[in-house]
Amino acid sequence: EAAVTQSPRSKVAVTGGKVTLSCHQTNNHDYMYWYRQDTGHGLRLIHYSYVADSTEKGDIPDGYKASRPSQENFSLILELASLSQTAVYFCASSRDIDERLFFGHGTKLSVL
Protein backbone atom coordinates (compact mmCIF):
# COMPACT_ATOMS: atom_id res chain seq x y z
CA GLU A 1 0.00 0.00 0.00
CA ALA A 2 1.28 3.41 -0.97
CA ALA A 3 2.34 5.53 1.98
CA VAL A 4 2.11 9.27 2.47
CA THR A 5 3.26 10.62 5.81
CA GLN A 6 2.53 14.11 7.03
CA SER A 7 4.16 15.91 9.93
CA PRO A 8 3.20 17.26 12.31
CA ARG A 9 -0.24 15.70 12.86
CA SER A 10 -1.37 18.90 14.55
CA LYS A 11 0.10 22.30 15.24
CA VAL A 12 -0.81 25.48 17.02
CA ALA A 13 0.82 28.56 15.55
CA VAL A 14 0.74 32.26 16.38
CA THR A 15 -0.44 34.86 13.94
CA GLY A 16 2.48 36.19 11.94
CA GLY A 17 4.67 33.20 12.66
CA LYS A 18 6.21 30.85 10.12
CA VAL A 19 4.77 27.38 9.71
CA THR A 20 6.17 24.49 7.69
CA LEU A 21 4.11 21.42 6.97
CA SER A 22 6.00 18.41 5.68
CA CYS A 23 4.98 15.52 3.50
CA HIS A 24 6.95 12.40 2.64
CA GLN A 25 5.92 9.64 0.25
CA THR A 26 7.47 6.26 -0.36
CA ASN A 27 5.39 5.48 -3.45
CA ASN A 28 7.89 6.59 -6.05
CA HIS A 29 5.16 8.90 -7.36
CA ASP A 30 5.92 11.90 -9.51
CA TYR A 31 2.89 13.96 -8.51
CA MET A 32 2.31 15.51 -5.11
CA TYR A 33 -0.40 17.85 -3.90
CA TRP A 34 -1.40 20.08 -1.01
CA TYR A 35 -5.08 20.61 -0.28
CA ARG A 36 -6.80 22.35 2.58
CA GLN A 37 -10.09 21.21 4.01
CA ASP A 38 -12.61 23.57 5.52
CA THR A 39 -16.16 22.78 6.50
CA GLY A 40 -18.44 23.52 3.57
CA HIS A 41 -15.60 23.92 1.08
CA GLY A 42 -14.38 20.41 0.65
CA LEU A 43 -10.77 20.14 -0.46
CA ARG A 44 -9.23 23.13 -2.17
CA LEU A 45 -6.00 22.86 -4.10
CA ILE A 46 -3.14 25.04 -2.85
CA HIS A 47 -0.05 23.86 -4.72
CA TYR A 48 1.06 20.77 -6.55
CA SER A 49 4.15 19.42 -8.23
CA TYR A 50 4.94 16.88 -10.90
CA VAL A 51 8.71 16.94 -10.70
CA ALA A 52 11.34 17.73 -8.11
CA ASP A 53 12.43 21.36 -7.87
CA SER A 54 9.25 22.58 -9.54
CA THR A 55 5.85 23.53 -8.15
CA GLU A 56 2.57 24.73 -9.62
CA LYS A 57 -0.03 27.04 -8.16
CA GLY A 58 -3.43 25.64 -7.42
CA ASP A 59 -6.65 27.52 -6.85
CA ILE A 60 -5.79 29.20 -3.53
CA PRO A 61 -2.01 29.75 -3.47
CA ASP A 62 -1.99 33.17 -1.82
CA GLY A 63 -0.23 33.09 1.55
CA TYR A 64 1.41 29.73 0.84
CA LYS A 65 4.67 28.62 -0.67
CA ALA A 66 5.57 25.09 -1.68
CA SER A 67 8.89 23.32 -1.97
CA ARG A 68 9.69 20.02 -3.68
CA PRO A 69 13.37 19.35 -2.96
CA SER A 70 13.14 15.69 -3.97
CA GLN A 71 10.65 13.27 -5.44
CA GLU A 72 9.78 12.03 -1.96
CA ASN A 73 9.31 15.32 -0.13
CA PHE A 74 6.88 18.17 -0.57
CA SER A 75 6.54 20.99 1.97
CA LEU A 76 3.97 23.70 2.44
CA ILE A 77 5.24 26.92 3.97
CA LEU A 78 3.20 29.67 5.57
CA GLU A 79 5.62 32.58 5.93
CA LEU A 80 3.21 34.76 7.92
CA ALA A 81 0.46 32.59 9.35
CA SER A 82 -2.98 34.17 9.60
CA LEU A 83 -6.19 33.23 11.41
CA SER A 84 -7.84 32.39 8.09
CA GLN A 85 -5.29 29.64 7.51
CA THR A 86 -6.70 27.57 10.35
CA ALA A 87 -7.74 24.36 8.59
CA VAL A 88 -6.85 20.72 8.04
CA TYR A 89 -4.16 20.28 5.41
CA PHE A 90 -3.86 17.16 3.31
CA CYS A 91 -0.93 16.02 1.26
CA ALA A 92 -1.43 13.48 -1.49
CA SER A 93 0.60 11.75 -4.18
CA SER A 94 -0.20 10.01 -7.44
CA ARG A 95 1.75 8.14 -10.06
CA ASP A 96 0.29 10.22 -12.83
CA ILE A 97 -2.12 13.15 -13.07
CA ASP A 98 -5.01 10.89 -14.09
CA GLU A 99 -4.44 8.22 -11.46
CA ARG A 100 -5.82 7.87 -7.97
CA LEU A 101 -4.49 10.04 -5.19
CA PHE A 102 -3.04 8.54 -2.03
CA PHE A 103 -3.63 10.80 0.95
CA GLY A 104 -1.83 11.38 4.18
CA HIS A 105 -3.77 11.55 7.45
CA GLY A 106 -3.82 15.32 7.45
CA THR A 107 -2.36 18.09 9.61
CA LYS A 108 -4.69 20.09 11.80
CA LEU A 109 -3.37 23.65 11.95
CA SER A 110 -4.75 26.16 14.39
CA VAL A 111 -3.53 29.74 14.07
CA LEU A 112 -4.19 31.84 17.15
Add this chain to the structure above:
Amino acid sequence: GEQVEQRPPHLSVREGDSAFIICTYTDSATAYFYWYKQEPGAGLQLLMSVFSNVDRKEEQGLTVLLNKKDKRLSLNLTAAHPGDSAVYFCAVSVGNNNAPRFGAGTKLSVKP
Protein backbone atom coordinates in the same frame (compact mmCIF):
# COMPACT_ATOMS: atom_id res chain seq x y z
CA GLY B 1 -10.99 27.16 -13.82
CA GLU B 2 -12.96 24.03 -13.14
CA GLN B 3 -15.85 24.40 -10.69
CA VAL B 4 -17.28 21.35 -8.97
CA GLU B 5 -20.62 21.47 -7.16
CA GLN B 6 -21.69 18.58 -4.96
CA ARG B 7 -25.04 17.95 -3.29
CA PRO B 8 -26.49 17.26 -0.87
CA PRO B 9 -24.07 18.43 1.83
CA HIS B 10 -25.76 16.13 4.36
CA LEU B 11 -27.65 12.91 3.79
CA SER B 12 -29.29 10.63 6.34
CA VAL B 13 -30.71 7.25 5.35
CA ARG B 14 -31.89 4.09 7.06
CA GLU B 15 -29.90 0.89 6.86
CA GLY B 16 -30.82 -0.92 3.64
CA ASP B 17 -31.87 2.24 1.82
CA SER B 18 -30.02 3.79 -1.10
CA ALA B 19 -27.96 6.95 -0.87
CA PHE B 20 -27.59 9.17 -3.93
CA ILE B 21 -25.00 11.92 -4.35
CA ILE B 22 -24.57 14.22 -7.36
CA CYS B 23 -21.73 16.35 -8.63
CA THR B 24 -21.72 18.79 -11.51
CA TYR B 25 -18.63 20.20 -13.16
CA THR B 26 -18.01 23.00 -15.63
CA ASP B 27 -15.10 22.07 -17.90
CA SER B 28 -16.21 20.02 -20.89
CA ALA B 29 -12.64 18.77 -21.30
CA THR B 30 -12.86 16.92 -17.98
CA ALA B 31 -11.81 13.36 -18.60
CA TYR B 32 -11.23 11.65 -15.25
CA PHE B 33 -13.74 11.18 -12.49
CA TYR B 34 -13.37 9.86 -8.96
CA TRP B 35 -15.29 9.16 -5.80
CA TYR B 36 -13.47 9.19 -2.48
CA LYS B 37 -14.56 8.29 1.03
CA GLN B 38 -13.26 9.98 4.18
CA GLU B 39 -13.76 8.38 7.56
CA PRO B 40 -13.41 10.48 10.73
CA GLY B 41 -9.87 11.63 11.41
CA ALA B 42 -8.49 10.02 8.27
CA GLY B 43 -7.41 10.92 4.79
CA LEU B 44 -9.44 10.13 1.72
CA GLN B 45 -9.62 6.68 0.22
CA LEU B 46 -10.55 6.01 -3.41
CA LEU B 47 -13.89 4.28 -3.93
CA MET B 48 -14.16 4.27 -7.70
CA SER B 49 -12.71 5.97 -10.73
CA VAL B 50 -14.07 6.25 -14.26
CA PHE B 51 -12.75 7.58 -17.49
CA SER B 52 -14.86 9.76 -19.76
CA ASN B 53 -15.66 6.93 -22.16
CA VAL B 54 -17.65 5.13 -19.45
CA ASP B 55 -21.28 6.02 -18.73
CA ARG B 56 -21.90 3.56 -15.93
CA LYS B 57 -19.76 1.54 -13.58
CA GLU B 58 -20.82 -0.79 -10.79
CA GLU B 59 -18.68 -2.29 -8.07
CA GLN B 60 -19.61 -3.87 -4.75
CA GLY B 61 -22.89 -2.07 -4.13
CA LEU B 62 -21.74 1.21 -5.68
CA THR B 63 -22.96 2.62 -8.99
CA VAL B 64 -21.33 5.57 -10.70
CA LEU B 65 -23.16 7.30 -13.53
CA LEU B 66 -21.54 9.82 -15.83
CA ASN B 67 -23.60 12.16 -18.01
CA LYS B 68 -21.11 14.14 -20.08
CA LYS B 69 -23.80 16.10 -21.88
CA ASP B 70 -25.08 17.52 -18.60
CA LYS B 71 -21.63 17.47 -16.96
CA ARG B 72 -23.00 15.42 -14.10
CA LEU B 73 -21.49 12.62 -12.07
CA SER B 74 -23.40 10.60 -9.52
CA LEU B 75 -22.77 7.95 -6.91
CA ASN B 76 -25.44 5.57 -5.69
CA LEU B 77 -24.87 3.36 -2.66
CA THR B 78 -27.40 0.58 -2.72
CA ALA B 79 -28.39 -1.10 0.54
CA ALA B 80 -26.37 1.25 2.74
CA HIS B 81 -25.19 0.01 6.14
CA PRO B 82 -23.86 1.92 9.17
CA GLY B 83 -20.27 1.27 8.12
CA ASP B 84 -20.90 3.44 5.07
CA SER B 85 -21.30 6.49 7.30
CA ALA B 86 -18.56 8.88 6.20
CA VAL B 87 -17.95 11.94 4.07
CA TYR B 88 -17.96 11.30 0.33
CA PHE B 89 -16.19 13.48 -2.20
CA CYS B 90 -16.28 13.61 -5.94
CA ALA B 91 -13.17 14.72 -7.80
CA VAL B 92 -12.60 15.53 -11.46
CA SER B 93 -9.59 16.20 -13.63
CA VAL B 94 -8.94 17.28 -17.20
CA GLY B 95 -5.53 15.62 -17.15
CA ASN B 96 -2.64 17.37 -18.92
CA ASN B 97 -0.87 18.11 -15.65
CA ASN B 98 -3.99 19.70 -14.17
CA ALA B 99 -4.55 18.49 -10.64
CA PRO B 100 -7.90 17.02 -9.57
CA ARG B 101 -10.52 19.35 -8.15
CA PHE B 102 -12.88 18.21 -5.43
CA GLY B 103 -16.48 18.81 -4.53
CA ALA B 104 -17.44 20.12 -1.10
CA GLY B 105 -18.33 16.67 0.22
CA THR B 106 -21.47 14.89 1.40
CA LYS B 107 -21.70 13.73 4.98
CA LEU B 108 -23.64 10.48 4.91
CA SER B 109 -25.21 9.03 8.04
CA VAL B 110 -26.68 5.55 7.88
CA LYS B 111 -28.93 4.76 10.83
CA PRO B 112 -29.69 1.19 11.95
